[in-house]
Amino acid sequence: MSTIDEKSTNWIEKVYAMVRQIPRGKVTNYGTIADHIGVKATSRMVGWAMNASHAATPKVPAHRVVNRNGVLTGKHHFATPTLMQDLLEAEGIQIIDDKIVDFKKHFWQPS
DNA sequence: TCACTGACCGTGG
């Protein structure tokens, strides 16, 4: 705490940076992020990192990150269980049963 | 100090 950190949890910051790079109206999944980071990090770690993303600056659009099934797995972790779906719908993404429609079409992947 | 869990994904039988 105090002062901004250093090198520890460096891979976590990479996750934040990648999620912030996601354009509006697009979504990605944990595996792709972890894989692109190319470090010792798996999807589980990415999800855990996002758990602390609420303290990251600037805020990380975690609502654009879903699981491989295109399901809003982390919606329950938001301020409200419907906030994630509401944000995605606001970006033009249709969601049915907590699942993104045409997930592949809205899927975004880092270069 | 040790052990388990966590917003997951891929592979094997």
Next chain:
DNA sequence: ACCACGGCCAGTG
């Protein structure tokens, strides 16, 4: 096609 297991980091009890 379905079920079970391993992997990786950090935080909490």
